[in-house]
Amino acid sequence: MSTTTLPAKRRGLDYKKFLANNGALVGLVVLCLALFIATPDFLTAQNLLNIGIQVSTVAVLAFGMTFVIVAGGIDLSVGAVAALSAMSSGWMFASAGLPGWLALLGGLFIGALAGTINGLANAYGKLPSFIATLAMLSVARGLTLVISDGRPIKMPAEVSFLGGSLGPVPMPIIILVLAALAASFLLNRTVIGRSMYAVGGNAEAARLSGLPVKRILVTVFALAGLFAALAGLLLAGRLDSAQPQAAAGYELDAIAAVVIGGASLAGGLGKISGTFVGALVLVVIRNGLNLLNVTSFWQQVVIGLVIALAVGIDVLRRKTRSS
Amino acid sequence: MSQQALVTLQNVGKTFGPVTVIKDVTVSVYAGQVQVLLGENGAGKSTLIKMMAGVYQPDAGHIVVDGQTVTLPTTRAAEDLGIATIHQELNLVPTMSIAENVMLGRMPTKHGLVDRSALRNRARAALALIGLDVDVDTLVGDLGIARQQLVEIAKALSINARILILDEPTAALTRHETESLFAVMADLRRRGVGMLFISHHLDEIAEVGDTVTVLRDGEFIAEVPASTPEDDLVKLMVGRSIEDQFPRVTGDVSQASAILTVDNLTSTGSFSDISFSVKAGEILGIAGLVGAGRTELIRAIAGADRYTSGTVAVRGRHLPNGSIQAAIAAGIGHVPEDRKGQGLVLDASVNDNLGYATLASTAKLGLVDFAGQRSRAGEVATKLRIRMHTIDQPIGALSGGNQQKAVFGRWIIAASTVLLLDEPTRGVDVGAKVEIYELMNAITAAGGAILMVSSELPEILGMSDRILVMRDGRLAGELTAAEATQDAVMTLAARDVDENHEQR
Numbered sequence: 001m002s003t004t005t006l007p008a009k010r011r012g013l014d015y016k017k018f019l020a021n022n023g024a025l026v027g028l029v030v031l032c033l034a035l036f037i038a039t040p041d042f043l044t045a046q047n048l049l050n051i052g053i054q055v056s057t058v059a060v061l062a063f064g065m066t067f068v069i070v071a072g073g074i075d076l077s078v079g080a081v082a083a084l085s086a087m088s089s090g091w092m093f094a095s096a097g098l099p100g101w102l103a104l105l106g107g108l109f110i111g112a113l114a115g116t117i118n119g120l121a122n123a124y125g126k127l128p129s130f131i132a133t134l135a136m137l138s139v140a141r142g143l144t145l146v147i148s149d150g151r152p153i154k155m156p157a158e159v160s161f162l163g164g165s166l167g168p169v170p171m172p173i174i175i176l177v178l179a180a181l182a183a184s185f186l187l188n189r190t191v192i193g194r195s196m197y198a199v200g201g202n203a204e205a206a207r208l209s210g211l212p213v214k215r216i217l218v219t220v221f222a223l224a225g226l227f228a229a230l231a232g233l234l235l236a237g238r239l240d241s242a243q244p245q246a247a248a249g250y251e252l253d254a255i256a257a258v259v260i261g262g263a264s265l266a267g268g269l270g271k272i273s274g275t276f277v278g279a280l281v282l283v284v285i286r287n288g289l290n291l292l293n294v295t296s297f298w299q300q301v302v303i304g305l306v307i308a309l310a311v312g313i314d315v316l317r318r319k320t321r322s323s
Numbered sequence: 324m325s326q327q328a329l330v331t332l333q334n335v336g337k338t339f340g341p342v343t344v345i346k347d348v349t350v351s352v353y354a355g356q357v358q359v360l361l362g363e364n365g366a367g368k369s370t371l372i373k374m375m376a377g378v379y380q381p382d383a384g385h386i387v388v389d390g391q392t393v394t395l396p397t398t399r400a401a402e403d404l405g406i407a408t409i410h411q412e413l414n415l416v417p418t419m420s421i422a423e424n425v426m427l428g429r430m431p432t433k434h435g436l437v438d439r440s441a442l443r444n445r446a447r448a449a450l451a452l453i454g455l456d457v458d459v460d461t462l463v464g465d466l467g468i469a470r471q472q473l474v475e476i477a478k479a480l481s482i483n484a485r486i487l488i489l490d491e492p493t494a495a496l497t498r499h500e501t502e503s504l505f506a507v508m509a510d511l512r513r514r515g516v517g518m519l520f521i522s523h524h525l526d527e528i529a530e531v532g533d534t535v536t537v538l539r540d541g542e543f544i545a546e547v548p549a550s551t552p553e554d555d556l557v558k559l560m561v562g563r564s565i566e567d568q569f570p571r572v573t574g575d576v577s578q579a580s581a582i583l584t585v586d587n588l589t590s591t592g593s594f595s596d597i598s599f600s601v602k603a604g605e606i607l608g609i610a611g612l613v614g615a616g617r618t619e620l621i622r623a624i625a626g627a628d629r630y631t632s633g634t635v636a637v638r639g640r641h642l643p644n645g646s647i648q649a650a651i652a653a654g655i656g657h658v659p660e661d662r663k664g665q666g667l668v669l670d671a672s673v674n675d676n677l678g679y680a681t682l683a684s685t686a687k688l689g690l691v692d693f694a695g696q697r698s699r700a701g702e703v704a705t706k707l708r709i710r711m712h713t714i715d716q717p718i719g720a721l722s723g724g725n726q727q728k729a730v731f732g733r734w735i736i737a738a739s740t741v742l743l744l745d746e747p748t749r750g751v752d753v754g755a756k757v758e759i760y761e762l763m764n765a766i767t768a769a770g771g772a773i774l775m776v777s778s779e780l781p782e783i784l785g786m787s788d789r790i791l792v793m794r795d796g797r798l799a800g801e802l803t804a805a806e807a808t809q810d811a812v813m814t815l816a817a818r819d820v821d822e823n824h825e826q827r
Contacts, residue, residue, distance in 0.1 A: 189693075191686045198679055201668035208627055208659055208666070209679035209733065210651040268670045 023313055024260050024277045028284065035288040042291055049170055051280075051287050053238070056172035057082075057231045059279035061250055062257035063183040064115075064227025066275045069258050070187070071220045072200035072267025073129035077118060077136035079250035081225050082232030083243070084140040085111040089233060090153030090242040100156030107159075108229045114140055115225020119218035129221075137251070145244050152241040163237025172234050179230060184272040192219055200267025256303075257282055260310040281306070327390055328353050329486050329517040330375060330406060336383030337370055344370045347384070348543045350536045352486050352517040357508065359528050359549060360521045361560055362538035368521055371538070372488050375519065376408040377401035407479035408488040411495075413471050417464030422446035424463050425478045449481035450474075453507045469500035473507065480516075487511070488519045493527060495613055498817055505531050523779070525553045569785025570757060571606070572764045573804070576788065579603040582772040583655075583741045585624060588633035593619035594796040597633070601741070601772040606763060608787030609776045610812045616796035617776040618660055621743045624774070625657035626650035637741060651680060653741075656734025660745035660776075662723070666730040669719030673711055674700045676718045676729055680737040703732040707762065724755025731762055742766060744775040748782060760786055780809050792816050 035042040061078050068075045089107025092098040098106065114136060121132035147153075164171050187193040195216045198206040207213045231250075236242045261278030263270025285306060289299045328351035337345040345367045352358045360368050373379045374386070377395035385392050388404050395401045398408075415424050422442050423430070431441035446459040455473045463471055472492055479487060489508075493501045508518060508531055520532060528535060532549035537559040545559050561568060581600035589595040594616035601607045609617050623630040629645035636642065637653040650657075659665035667676050677700040685692045701714055707728045711721055718729060727747065734742060747763075748756045763773055763786065777783050783790060790802045792815035800815040 189691060190689050191683050191691055192689065194675070194682060194691050197671060198668050198675070198682075201670050202664070204665045205668050206679065207647065208625070208657055210647050211679060211682070212648065268668065 021262075023317070024262060024274060024281060024310065027310070028277055028281050031281065031284055031288070035284070035291070038288075039291045042288065047287065047291070049173070051283055052173040052176070053170050054287065055279050055283040056176040057235050057247070058250065058253050058257060058283060059176055059276055060179045060227055060231040060234065061247075061254040062261075062275045062279050063179055063272060064224035064231075065251075065254040065258050066183065066261075066263060066270050066272060067187065067196055067220045067227075068129070068224045069255070069263045069265060070200050070267065070270040071196040071217060072203065073122060073217070073220070074255065074265070075115075075118065075133045075221065075224045076130065076251050077114065077133040077140055078224060078228040078231075078254055079247040080137045080140035080144070081111050081114045081228040082235065082247040082250065083245070084114065084144045084147075084232070085229035086155070086159075086232035086236035086242040086246060087144045087147050087153060087244065089159060090155050090236065091147050093156040093159075094153055100158035103156050104158045104233065107233055108226060111229020111232065112222050112226040115222040115228070116218060118225065119221030122221065123214040123217035133221075141248075148242070148244045150244055152243050154241050155236050159233050159237045160240050161237065162234055163240065172238065175230070175234060179227065180272060180276055183227070186223070187272055192216060196220055197268055200269075202268070253279075253282055256307045259314075260307065262314060278310075281310070326353055328387070329389065330404075331387040332371065332375060332381070332384065333387055334384035335371075335374055335381035335386070337367075337374065337379060338382055343541060345374075345381075345541045348538065348541075349384075350519075350543075352519050353533075354485070354515045354517050355512050356533040357512060357518045357520050357531055357549075359532035359535040360519060360538065361528070361535050361556060363560060366538040366560075367541040368538060369490070370541075372408065372490060372519065372521070375401070375486075376406060376488060402482060402484070405483055405485035406488070407482065407484035407486070409472065409475050409479065409490065409492055411491050413468075413475050415463045415471055415475060418462065420460050420462055421450070421457065421466075421474055422459035424474060425449050425459075425481055427478075429482075445481070449477040452480045453477050454510070467500075468495045469497075469504065472496075472504065476507065480511075484516070486517045486519070490521050491523065492520075493522055493524060497612065497614070501527070525556055528553075528556065568757065569782070570760055570764065571786050571788075572768070573788055574604045574768060576602045576604045579605070582638055583624070583774065584634075584636045584639075586634045586636070588620070588623060588630055588635065590616075590619060590623055590628070590630040593623075594793070597793075597798055599791055599798070599801075601774055603740075603770045603772055604767045605788050606767055606773040606775060606786055608783040608790045609774065609793060610780065610783045610790055611793035611799075611816050613778065615793040615816065617793050618745055619796075620793070621657070621745050621774065621776055622659075624650070625655060625743050627657065627659075651737065651739070654739050655741045655743060656680070656737060656739030657743045658727075658730050658734070658745060658747055660749065662726055662730060662750070663719075667718050667726060670717055672715045673704065673709065673718045673721070673729060674714045677703060677732050677736060680733050684737075699736045700732075703735050704729075707732050707735070708758065722755070724751040724758070727751050727759065728755065728762070731759070735766075740771045742771060742773045744773060744777075746777055746779075747775060748777075748779070780812060783807075783812070784809065 041047060061082065065075055065078060085107040088110040089103045092106045093100055093103035118133050118136050121127045122129045162171050162175060166174060195211050198211055199213050199216050203213055232247060235246055257278035258270060258275050259265065260281055261271065261274030263274065282303065285303060286299055289302060331351040332349060334347050334349055335345060336347055348371060350358065350371065360371065362368050370379060374381050377398045377400050386395060393404065425446040426442055431438045431445060443459050450459065453473055453476055455477060457470065463474060492504060496504065528549050534546060535549050535551065535556065536546050537544040539560060539562050579602040582603050584600040586598050588597045597620060611617050619628065622628045624635050626645055626647040626649060634641050637655065640653065642653055643649050663669060674697060678696040682691065685695055704714060709725050709728050709732065711725065718726060748759055751759065767773060775787065784807055788804050790807050790812065792799045792812055794816055802811055
């Protein structure tokens with residue numbers, strides 16, 4: 001036989017394939033329809049903007065987490081790094097007297113720096129990413145408290161602008177869209193992005209093919225730190241102040257969003273669009289439960305079940321596909 | 324034979340989708356006998372033993388144990404009938420003691436707690452069955468492979484196994500260790516245990532076996548006594564002469580210059596004082612036993628591991644120690660021994676896997692050259708006849724031979740001129756093997772140089788222009804293609820090994 005490309009095997013009907021590959025999106029649509037029917041408050045401009053604002057912090061954190069999970073790691077420090085970055089920014093402005101725009105950039109730098117340290121500890125220090133970032137979680141949260149002495153710090157106008165609006169459109173939504181585009185571009189188009197998939201899929205094969213695995217890992221964690229800082233500044237901008245306990249526990253939401261979005265914690269798989277849908281699923285469920293007057297105690301239970309369900313379906317799907 | 328078989332696979336067949344893997348094969352294991360299963364990779368040996376072990380169910384024929392037709396839906400069902408398998412990859416927990424491993428899953432208890440003294444006593448009794456004298460509290464991870472294997476056998480016997488399936492038990496053993504395994508097997512044979520033995524070492528067959536069942540392409544070819552001469556066994560197994568199998572076309576390299584030069588290369592604990600060079604157009608084979616340091620040498624040259632002293636040069640230029648990127652830039656391509664663990668990202672597409680080595684070098688401003696990468700990958704996939712549905716298919720779904728061709732393809736795209744091959748045809752079927760050999764011919768004909776490590780002696784003998792033999796981390800000798808024979812290589816590879824082993 002001279003040709004090498006065999007005709008593609010028929011894989012059943014196309015809608016089945018679509019469902020299998022976009023489970024989270026289908027879930028999101030079903031969820032929105034159900035809420036639309038259940039309460040008239042869901043599909044209002046005000047509520048949708050609310051959802052957009054709420055999803056922005058989680059999604060931006062989760063984009064950074066997507067890089068890390070695709071590369072086969074985990075980052076538990078993003079919530080604490082978000083808080084530390086915002087607090088540093090506030091301190092640079094209020095105590096060190098830096099101009100607002102410089103304080104904003106300083107906050108982003110602190111995030112990237114914390115991420116770089118995570119990456120160095122993981123790639124060169126051989127600490128598992130779980131441990132390296134767990135340590136960073138504690139250090140970053142502690143430093144946040146040290147800097148602020150446990151009290152909120154007022155943010156410069158430049159940061160507050162991130163929490164405001166541009167005409168009718170809230171700034172967090174604009175930032176979210178820009179961050180999504182940037183993250184997606186990075187992951188899909190650049191050498192470093194494509195290398196993340198190889199490193200997460202099989203680090204040794206990537207290394208033997210000449211990819212600089214350690215440098216890639218450092219970059220991945222630095223990016224996660226940078227995106228965490230951006231999320232922290234968004235949050236602080238909205239509240240007009242940096243809170244010492246801001247974004248506590250958000251790392252778990254970010255991980256949940258990435259995993260609901262179809263990434264594998266084993267590495268090598270994951271998409272920004274999936275993560276975005278995953279973050280929306282989390283936020284829409286919370287929003288809907290609020291509208292339906294379900295207490296926040298029960299909301300936690302529901303969220304937990306949704307995560308287990310989403311990942312359970314995904315595991316089943318992969319199993320049937322591979323056999 | 325008038326004696327009743329312990330177990331018989333009677334005219335069994337097995338198909339996976341459209342592929343028939345086993346067709347109408349009959350094989351029996353008798354009490355106190357060692358039945359040898361012989362065949363090339365892909366001949367169906369592992370499918371056959373999996374049927375006997377309850378992993379696969381035959382699609383045709385049936386399984387007879389002690390004269391009764393049975394079904395073996397699970398490995399547990401096979402074990403209940405006394406059939407135990409010693410796999411190549413041992414099923415032991417390295418962080419637990421010998422006693423715990425032997426009694427795993429059936430720990431003796433007292434008041435709901437593990438009864439430690441009963442545990443030790445029963446484990447000691449199991450070890451006594453095969454004459455293994457070690458403290459049962461030793462962690463299994465602290466034992467060598469040979470002893471771990473014996474622990475596994477003891478475990479099997481302690482659950483009253485009467486039929487042992489030994490899947491290439493000698494592959495990772497030194498000659499000395501192999502001898503002690505054979506002594507254990509001889510003892511088991513006297514006590515009426517039936518064994519099904521698989522080995523790629525033909526010389527072991529006469530030593531340990533009674534009868535040989537030869538398989539080829541999933542079909543029963545012959546049953547012959549184990550005393551059958553090796554040459555006849557090869558002929559039965561391969562079904563054609565060796566010349567067809569290894570289509571080496573040698574060019575004249577007498578005028579060629581050395582591309583790869585290795586001088587006094589030493590890596591403490593792995594190999595020492597290795598010097599050689601490979602010329603343009605030449606295939607240099609490296610033979611030796613498992614553990615002789617061949618893979619470590621190849622990895623050091625590729626930059627995958629650091630070495631202690633010595634130099635590696637390509638076309639006269641020294642390469643920095645431990646830099647894969649520098650090696651690739653100098654034209655080196657490394658095909659590692661473990662294709663799935665080290666060669667490929669199995670979830671990624673064929674296209675991605677072909678392009679990793681050129682991902683960064685062809686990029687502009689950090690952006691991937693998608694169109695170029697794709698067209699190069701498509702070109703090389705066609706050239707190497709990689710059989711796939713689409714180039715975007717995960718590479719894990721391809722057969723071993725096609726996966727291996729993709730690893731080669733990566734270096735062809737990178738225009739590598741020095742290929743370091745570590746077990747290049749392991750787990751590759753016969754057809755794809757010949758394609759890989761032809762690819763090696765094409766690379767050397769174009770002026771490339773190849774350094775090949777292989778544990779398959781016929782491959783080393785059939786494809787190399789020169790052969791280096793390594794023993795205990797040192798070069799034991801060099802043979803030309805003309806003077807190399809299986810015996811000559813093995814004499815160099817194995818001499819003194821036993822004495823060294825005793826000294827340790």
